[in-house]
Each structure stands twice: as structure tokens, then as C-alpha cells.
Amino acid sequence: MTLATLTKTKAAKSVVTGWLGAAAWIALLGAVSGLACVAVRLFFRLLQWVFVQQTGMLPVAAATLTPARRVFTPIVGAALATLVIWMVRRLSTSVPRFEEYVEAVRLRDGRIPFLPTAWRTLSSAFSVATGAAIGREGSMIQFAAAVASWVGRRMPLAHRSLARQVACGVAAGVAAAYQAPLAGLFFATEIVLGEWNWNDVPFLLLASVSGWMVSRTVLGAGPLFPVAGKLPFTPDLLWVPFLAVFFGAIGPVYQRLLHLSKTARRLPLALLWSGLAVGLLSLVEPKVWGNGDAALLGMLQNKATVIVIAGLLACRVAATTLCVGTGTVGGVFTPTLFTGAAIGLAAGDLLHCSEPLTLAVCGMGLLMAAVTHAPLMAALMAVELTGQWHLLPLILCGNLLASFVARATSHQ
Numbered sequence: 001m002t003l004a005t006l007t008k009t010k011a012a013k014s015v016v017t018g019w020l021g022a023a024a025w026i027a028l029l030g031a032v033s034g035l036a037c038v039a040v041r042l043f044f045r046l047l048q049w050v051f052v053q054q055t056g057m058l059p060v061a062a063a064t065l066t067p068a069r070r071v072f073t074p075i076v077g078a079a080l081a082t083l084v085i086w087m088v089r090r091l092s093t094s095v096p097r098f099e100e101y102v103e104a105v106r107l108r109d110g111r112i113p114f115l116p117t118a119w120r121t122l123s124s125a126f127s128v129a130t131g132a133a134i135g136r137e138g139s140m141i142q143f144a145a146a147v148a149s150w151v152g153r154r155m156p157l158a159h160r161s162l163a164r165q166v167a168c169g170v171a172a173g174v175a176a177a178y179q180a181p182l183a184g185l186f187f188a189t190e191i192v193l194g195e196w197n198w199n200d201v202p203f204l205l206l207a208s209v210s211g212w213m214v215s216r217t218v219l220g221a222g223p224l225f226p227v228a229g230k231l232p233f234t235p236d237l238l239w240v241p242f243l244a245v246f247f248g249a250i251g252p253v254y255q256r257l258l259h260l261s262k263t264a265r266r267l268p269l270a271l272l273w274s275g276l277a278v279g280l281l282s283l284v285e286p287k288v289w290g291n292g293d294a295a296l297l298g299m300l301q302n303k304a305t306v307i308v309i310a311g312l313l314a315c316r317v318a319a320t321t322l323c324v325g326t327g328t329v330g331g332v333f334t335p336t337l338f339t340g341a342a343i344g345l346a347a348g349d350l351l352h353c354s355e356p357l358t359l360a361v362c363g364m365g366l367l368m369a370a371v372t373h374a375p376l377m378a379a380l381m382a383v384e385l386t387g388q389w390h391l392l393p394l395i396l397c398g399n400l401l402a403s404f405v406a407r408a409t410s411h412q
Contacts (some may be wrong), residue, residue, distance in 0.1 A: 026168050027210045028205045033169035034176035034211025036147040038218045040140045047129035058131050058290035060159025071279035077130025084123040101145035105192050110163035115259035117146035124329035133319035137177040138331020144173030165193045171204045179222025180384035186206035190374035214341030222388045227300050236353035244398040248405025251370025261325030272324035277322045285315045292338035306349045313342040340367030361386050365395040370406040375399035
């Protein structure tokens with residue numbers, strides 16, 4: 001063997017060894033991030049038990065409470081969340097500035113100060129555990145990203161920037177929160193990184209699968225919103241392109257509504273007003289409590305009339321909008337999935353479709369694609385959450401159209 005050949009062989013072995021080492025580290029990082037996400041979820045459950053003595057779906061707990069407790073529990077949670085935010089502001093000189101994970105990855109090389117994220121997670125925990133109509137998964141994923149950033153800074157990995165490691169942590173967090181590893185991969189590429197790089201794909205997928213496996217082991221297997229049986233292909237699916245255009249048009253309106261609602265933060269003790277609104281609305285409809293998971297699961301598994309769907313949708317959109325507007329810490333991912341499914345199901349009923357649930361599943365992806373401009377992630381999220389994989393090509397085509405219309409509409 002010549003010296004040149006020997007040198008090339010050693011170089012190849014070095015590359016393979018380096019890649020395997022990087023893969024092992026990313027798998028571990030994904031597991032740690034997934035475990036962080038699961039830990040937050042379990043903490044939410046613990047606080048929920050403290051306030052309502054149940055750890056299941058919040059609307060089920062709300063339905064068992066007296067009217068007085070149903071009204072005042074969200075107010076108490078909002079007061080405690082406000083107290084946490086007030087304490088952080090008093091300690092602002094010693095607490096670093098909070099960084100969202102998307103901005104941190106794109107602009108801060110993945111540096112997310114851990115302490116402010118921990119404080120915001122605590123504030124979110126009080127709100128989520130007491131019924132705030134906000135997504136709990138946003139705080140879970142943010143915490144997973146902060147843990148990935150903290151660990152990554154202390155265990156630097158050659159050839160993998162901190163930003164890329166945090167993106168892997170986010171992929172693992174999404175997979176752990178939603179039992180959706182493929183959606184986690186595309187969430188990281190389309191939303192967090194904002195670009196497609198084939199070199200990132202194996203690592204993001206590895207981290208996502210690791211986080212998913214941790215969540216599956218601790219919290220149980222998915223899908224989170226299963227639909228009984230396999231939804232059939234019928235001529236009613238010809239309505240999907242029209243729904244895609246509709247969702248593409250209302251997506252920017254939905255975003256503007258959430259943005260304009262932020263003026264409510266100027267109210268004194270703003271979070272308490274959102275708590276009061278959730279409490280009062282829950283007297284009419286207990287499914288106002290929580291992120292919308294119980295409402296979404298109920299729609300997908302039980303028949304509901306258009307009037308019932310419309311009433312529930314109106315109550316939940318009003319509650320979520322006010323919670324977001326007053327600054328309640330959390331996300332709008334699951335509430336958006338519910339809104340898309342509710343509109344799709346109502347459309348299926350109004351159009352006299354033989355199986356309205358098909359349009360409900362499609363609606364989940366269509367509205368998400370219109371809001372996030374991430375059609376691949378939204379399509380995979382819809383099928384992974386419901387188990388309706390055979391609808392993926394149809395939903396993906398509709399999502400591409402909805403995303404295109406939303407971009408064109410939002411630029412007008």
C-alpha cells in the first residue's frame with residue numbers, strides 16, 4: 001500500500017469516525033431535549049392536580065368543578081403567572097434577556113439563556129394548569145431548545161455549530177410534544193432553520209426520533225388524535241382545493257387577529273382579564289379550558305352538528321385570542337390545529353359530504369400551512385396526529401396551494 005493510499009484510507013476512516021461520533025452526540029442531545037420536554041409536561045400535570053385534583057384533559061376536569069371554581073381557577077392561575085412575570089421584571093438586571101429559539105438559531109448562533117426560559121416556563125405552567133386557552137407545547141419546545149443550547153455550549157461538537165445543535169433540540173422537542181418525529185424534522189428545517197440542507201437532515205431526523213422515543217416511553221404511544229378506521233377516498237375530496245384557497249385567504253387574517261389582540265397587554269393586570277374570560281366562557285362550554293386537545297379529539301371521534309361546532313369554535317377563538325393578547329406564555333399551535341379541523345368539519349357538514357371527518361383532517365394541515373408557511377411540516381403533522389397516512393399526498397398538495405395563497409394575500 002502506497003503512502004498516498006494509506007493517507008486517503010486514514011482520512012476516510014477519520015471522516016467516518018467523526019460522523020459517527022457526531023451522530024451519537026446528536027442522538028444523545030435529542031434524547032436529553034425530549035426528556036426536558038417530557039419533564040415540563042409532567043410538571044404541568046402535577047400543577048394541574050394541585051389545582052383541580054385531576055391529571056387528564058382539562059375540559060374533563062372543568063366539567064366536574066362547581067361553577068364558582070370553574071370561573072376562579074383560571075383567575076388564580078393567571079394571578080400566579082403574573083406574579084412570576086413581575087418577579088422577573090424586578091430581577092431584570094440579573095436575569096439575561098429572553099430569546100425565542102427561532103431568533104436564537106438564526107441570529108444568535110443558538111445561544112438561549114436558560115434562566116429566563118425557566119422563569120417563563122414557570123409562568124406558563126400556572127396558566128396552563130388552570131385552564132388558559134393557550135398551547136402548552138410552545139413552552140415545552142422552548143424549554144427543550146434552551147436545554148439543548150445549555151448542553152451544547154458545555155459540550156461543543158466539532159463541525160456542528162451550536163445553532164444546528166439547538167435546531168436538533170427543537171426537532172426532538174416537537175417530536176416529543178406531538179408524538180410526530182417526521183413533523184419535528186420538517187419543523188426544524190422549514191421554520192427554525194428556514195432552509196433545506198441535506199447535511200442537516202440525518203442529524204435532525206436522528207434527534208427527532210430520539211426525542212420521540214423518550215416521549216413514547218414515558219408518556220405512552222401516539223397518535224394523539226386518532227381517527228377510528230381509515231377515512232375513505234370519495235368524490236367529496238374534490239372540495240379540498242377550494243378549502244385550500246379559503247384557508248390560504250383566512251390564514252393571514254387569523255395571524256392579524258392574534259397580532260391586534262396584543263393591545264390587550266396594556267390593560268392593568270392583563271393576564272387576570274384573560275383568566276376571567278376563560279372562566280366565564282367555560283360556564284357555557286367547558287372545552288374552552290386548555291389548548292384545544294379535548295375539543296379536537298371530541299370532534300374527530302364523535303358526531304357534532306354545525307351549530308355545536310360553530311359555538312365551540314367561537315368560544316375557543318375568543319378565549320385563545322384574549323390569552324395571547326394579554327401575554328399569557330404559551331403557543332398557538334394546537335389551538336390552530338383545532339380551528340382548522342373545526343372549520344373543515346363544519347364545511348364537510350354544510351356540503352353534505354359522506355365523510356366530513358376527511359375535510360376535518362385536511363383542515364388541520366391546510367390552516368397550519370397557511371399560518372406557518374411550512375406546508376411539508378403541516379401535512380406530516382396532520383397525518384401523524386391522526387394516523388391517516390393515506391391522505392398525505394392530498395393534504396400536501398392542498399397545503400402547497402394554501403401556503404401560496406397565504407403568501408400572496410399577506411403581501412397585498
